[in-house]
Structures are given as structure tokens and as C-alpha cells.
Amino acid sequence: MLLFYLGSDFKTMKQHYLTCLLFLTFSPLLFGQSVHRCGDHLHKQQRSAVDPDYLTKRSALDEWIASSAQAQTGRSTEVYRIPVVFHVIYNNAEQNVSDEVILDQLAILNADYNRLNADTSLTRPEFQPVAASAGIEFYLAEWDPQGNPTNGITRTETNQATFINLQFDLNRMKRASTGGVDAWDVTQYLNIWVCNLALPIINTPFILGFATPPDGAPNWPDGSAAEQPEYDGVVLHYEVVGSNPNATGALATVNRGRTAVHEVGHYLGLRHIWGDGQAGEGCNVDDGLSDTPNAAEAQQQTCDYTSNTCDEGPGDLPDMLENYMDYSDESCMNIFTQQQVNAMRFVIENFRESLLTSSKSISKDFEKVAIFPNPSSDFIRFRFPQDLNNVRCLVYNSMGQLVLSQTINTNETLSVESLKGGVYFATFEHPRFRASSSFAKTNNP
Ligand SMILES: [Ca+2]
Ligand SMILES: [Ca+2]
Ligand SMILES: [Zn+2]
Incomplete structure (x- = not known):
């Protein structure tokens, strides 16, 4: 995320994007060491500049959840099942990831969202008490929007070598008219587009993924949600889908299919645990949740267990690099916290409930x-x-x-x-x- 701390005056997506591209072009070595984990900022700044209520909104989530806690009790143990469609968009055979890879990705999502991942024992003792299962299951859609049976995977050949381009448009993969695939009804399915997000010519991954939070979520700045309703969903760079144990170079630390876990977390309303501070903000901003220790900045693809960038006073904890909403090496990511779980479930109940209705109505x-x-x-x-x-x-x-x-x-x-x-x-x-x-x-x- 270093790229986004180069200056505090990025007011528009175009400036921002162009600066990144120039920076990357002239700093290939540095880029190689710090691949861009998540395009959250890109997407946000694509349409809105500075939201004056930004800080207020970040801290609004706790109150938001607390005020609704009683209303939630009746549904608190229901497993939420979300139908998913993967849109694989490919320009060559390698980008056309196999059904097996998609199924592997789905299994990783279901393990991590239900704390059934094999590496829960790596959660440090001080964080075990707040680790939680979200009780959210993802399944491949069984019926397409026209009512035909489907395996929940679409495959589309494109003439676009990459969807990263100089036109500052991060939604090209979401439109058939620009070489992508139109979303399936976003109120009925979680759409996940899988495509090439590498820089043109030098062919290095520029972003690994990005997602749109729900429209109206109070803990996100205005302009964070999808520009158009039909752009709602998650986008993944094809090389980080599923587990890739043989990945090398910049992809070696993102080889466990957890880019999708992270991006779906955004889709379900979660912020980065360090609070997305701009230059100089450091420990003054957080994610609005008290059981994720605040951090001054993202972990940079590392597992530095000595990292403790913010002193929160008595009982201070180290940085929670185990959290899926950080940028740690995926080999040390293994938890969502209870408050993150509450937030995601609350978001489903209040902003994405139609997905649950969908899961009922398309039952076989x-x-x-x-x-x-x-x-x-x-x-x-x-x-x-x-x-x-x-x-x-x-x-x-x-x-x-x-x-x-x-x-x-x-x-x-x-x-x-x-x-x-x-x-x-x-x-x-x-x-x-x-x-x-x-x-x-x-x-x-
Ligand atoms: Ca926090
Ligand atoms: Ca700390
Ligand atoms: Zn992110």
C-alpha cells in the first residue's frame, strides 16, 4: 500500500491512478516487492474525493451494530447461505482457470468464514478469545437469471489482454460491451469476476482484487459503493484464485486463496483493520471495531509478529496480522474477530438480505x-x-x-x-x- 502514501493530495482517481502507473513504471523492483493487494482505494477514489464525514463514519459502525443488537437476536445463529457466480474472463488458456480452481476457492471461502481453516492454531493466544466463525456459507448458483440450470461458473473469451488500462475505468470486466461480462442480478447473486489485472506490457499484477461495499453502509465514505448497481461484487486477478502453492515472486505471499476472503469481507462491509489512514493519519484512524487492535498501516506481505505500530494504552496488543482484513502474508492470516462477524452479519441482514431470499427461492x-x-x-x-x-x-x-x-x-x-x-x-x-x-x-x- 506504499503506493497510496506517496502524497496526500490525490483528489481524483485519474491523478491517483496515473501517479501509480508512473511510479510503477519507474520502480519495477519496488513494485515487485509490494504487489498491490486490494484496489479498495482505487475504487473509492474513482468516484469520490474527500468525504468530510469520513472519520465520523468510521467510528459509526460500533454504534450501528450495538443499536441493532437486540433486533438481531432472533436470527443470530442462522447460517447465511449466499449464492455465488464466478465469471471467468480469459484472453488465453492460462487465464481460463479451471472448475477445480473455482471449487478450491469456494472451499477456502467456506473454511475461512466458518473458522474451519486448518491454521486456526496459528492465531496467537491473546487473539483466540475474539476469533469467531461468521456462519456464512457460499455456494455456486444452481439456476441462472433466466431460470436455467447452471454450475455457477460462466466462461467468456475476451479480446482484452488485461483489464488494467489507461482509461481509468475499473468496471470494464463488468460489461459485455467492454470485453467483460454483465453481472447476474446483483440482488440475487454475489458476482465474482475473475480476469487479468496485470499492467499492460510489463505484465505484472497491478491489483490482486477489489470489491464494492454495500450501498449505504454507514462505516464507509460516500462514494465507496458500486458506481452503478450492476457493478456490485468482487473482482479477482486470475492468478490468486484458489490456492497456488507453487506461486513465486510477488505472488508467493498471496498463494492461499485469501484475496477472495479479504475482498468478500469488503463486500460484506468490513474495512481494513488499520483504518485506511492517509499519509500522517497513522494511529488516529481505525476500522470502527474495538476487538481489532489499531495499526498505523498495513502489514506489507509479511508475518512480523513483533509488529506493534499503535500503543493503545493499558492492555495494548500487538498488530493483528492474523486478520483477513490486513495485507499480511497469507500464511499468517487466519481470523475474523467477533465484531467483524457481527458487522458482516448485520450488513447481510440490512443491506444484502435479498441474497438470502435468493438462496431460498432457487432451492431445488x-x-x-x-x-x-x-x-x-x-x-x-x-x-x-x-x-x-x-x-x-x-x-x-x-x-x-x-x-x-x-x-x-x-x-x-x-x-x-x-x-x-x-x-x-x-x-x-x-x-x-x-x-x-x-x-x-x-x-x-
Ligand atoms: Ca480496530
Ligand atoms: Ca498495539
Ligand atoms: Zn482491501
Whole structure:
């Protein structure tokens, strides 16, 4: 992150980006030692300059969580399941990462977000009490937005050798019109674009990933969320997807698939634990959470357990380089804290809840549909879990014979006048929904 401390006068993305490019171009050795971990700043400064409420917002998160703590209790133990689509965009075979790599990445996300990672024992004793499982699971989408079955991975060949360019546009991979892939409905899926984020010509990774926090999260400066709703999601450089034990050079410290863990943390509202201070701010800014010790700056791909950059008084703790929201060597990253977990769950409940509804509505399991009135002599209505059109309704009698077949929409009625008195079984089929129910037909008085 050294690149972002070169000056305090970067007011616009263009200046910032250009300075970085120039700096990198003339400092290849330094760049090689400190690859740009996360494009969080780039994205933020792409659209907003200085937010006067920046400091206030950073400390707002604690209050925000505390004030809602009681409201959360009813849902506090539910495992949140988030459907994910990976959009692999490639210009050559190497960039076209395999299904196995994607599945490996998914497994890493699920391990780290549920504290099932193999390296929890590396968390230092002073941090063990605050280490927590987020209770969040990620799964590959089973249905695409058109209702067709999918494996949750799209593959698109592009003529773009890299998506880092001099046009200062970090959303090119998110649009089909610029060589990328349009998002799947961002309210229904976590979109993760996988593409080349290397600098042109010298072909060194410029950013490893970046993500958009939810629109309206009070702990982020204005302008941090996606510029357009359809740009919401996570972008990963293809070489850091999944575990890459043989990675060398600048990628050797980011070889455990934890760039995705970090970026999804931003997507779920988390800030960097050192507080994203600009030059000179150091220990004066933090991430708004009290169980992540404040640090003056990011760890630079290291595991320096002696690092303690901020003295927080009695009970002062060392820098928590184990945290996924730092820039440590991934081999020493292994925890989210309880407050980070609370924050992410609160963000899901308040800003990304539609993802959870999505996980229900696209379930392949049969669900129950309420039929009313029941019994009925003339017509019936249905209560689906959400508004649906073109649901195929098949009605069978007690002998298993199909007696009615009709396509219905939410709130439409189905006439059962033609049926004899008795008990009937109905199935409902829709690309994103399957259900069954039974009802009784009474004869007209
Ligand atoms: Ca903190
Ligand atoms: Ca300290
Ligand atoms: Zn970051």
C-alpha cells in the first residue's frame, strides 16, 4: 500500500491512478516487492474525493451494530447461505482457470468464514478469545437469471489482454460491451469476476482484487459503493484464485486463496483493520471495531509478529496480522474477530438480505405452497414464497391420475369446479422453484 502514501493530495482517481502507473513504471523492483493487494482505494477514489464525514463514519459502525443488537437476536445463529457466480474472463488458456480452481476457492471461502481453516492454531493466544466463525456459507448458483440450470461458473473469451488500462475505468470486466461480462442480478447473486489485472506490457499484477461495499453502509465514505448497481461484487486477478502453492515472486505471499476472503469481507462491509489512514493519519484512524487492535498501516506481505505500530494504552496488543482484513502474508492470516462477524452479519441482514431470499427461492428442494380456500367448491388460490409468473400447476387425484394442468401466475385463481369431491395433490414447477401441496374439493351444495 506504499503506493497510496506517496502524497496526500490525490483528489481524483485519474491523478491517483496515473501517479501509480508512473511510479510503477519507474520502480519495477519496488513494485515487485509490494504487489498491490486490494484496489479498495482505487475504487473509492474513482468516484469520490474527500468525504468530510469520513472519520465520523468510521467510528459509526460500533454504534450501528450495538443499536441493532437486540433486533438481531432472533436470527443470530442462522447460517447465511449466499449464492455465488464466478465469471471467468480469459484472453488465453492460462487465464481460463479451471472448475477445480473455482471449487478450491469456494472451499477456502467456506473454511475461512466458518473458522474451519486448518491454521486456526496459528492465531496467537491473546487473539483466540475474539476469533469467531461468521456462519456464512457460499455456494455456486444452481439456476441462472433466466431460470436455467447452471454450475455457477460462466466462461467468456475476451479480446482484452488485461483489464488494467489507461482509461481509468475499473468496471470494464463488468460489461459485455467492454470485453467483460454483465453481472447476474446483483440482488440475487454475489458476482465474482475473475480476469487479468496485470499492467499492460510489463505484465505484472497491478491489483490482486477489489470489491464494492454495500450501498449505504454507514462505516464507509460516500462514494465507496458500486458506481452503478450492476457493478456490485468482487473482482479477482486470475492468478490468486484458489490456492497456488507453487506461486513465486510477488505472488508467493498471496498463494492461499485469501484475496477472495479479504475482498468478500469488503463486500460484506468490513474495512481494513488499520483504518485506511492517509499519509500522517497513522494511529488516529481505525476500522470502527474495538476487538481489532489499531495499526498505523498495513502489514506489507509479511508475518512480523513483533509488529506493534499503535500503543493503545493499558492492555495494548500487538498488530493483528492474523486478520483477513490486513495485507499480511497469507500464511499468517487466519481470523475474523467477533465484531467483524457481527458487522458482516448485520450488513447481510440490512443491506444484502435479498441474497438470502435468493438462496431460498432457487432451492431445488420442494417447498410447501399454501392453498386457499381449502376445502373449496369452485376455485383455489396459491401463496408462493415470492411473486412468480408462469408456474406450471399439475393436479392429481387420489389415484395418481393427472386431472388438471394449467400455467398460473401469483394471485391468479384456478377453477376446480370440474373436479369431483375428494382430496387432490398439486405440484408447482418453475425454473427457480418447485413445490407441492394438497387440497380438498367439496361438491357444490
Ligand atoms: Ca480496530
Ligand atoms: Ca498495539
Ligand atoms: Zn482491501
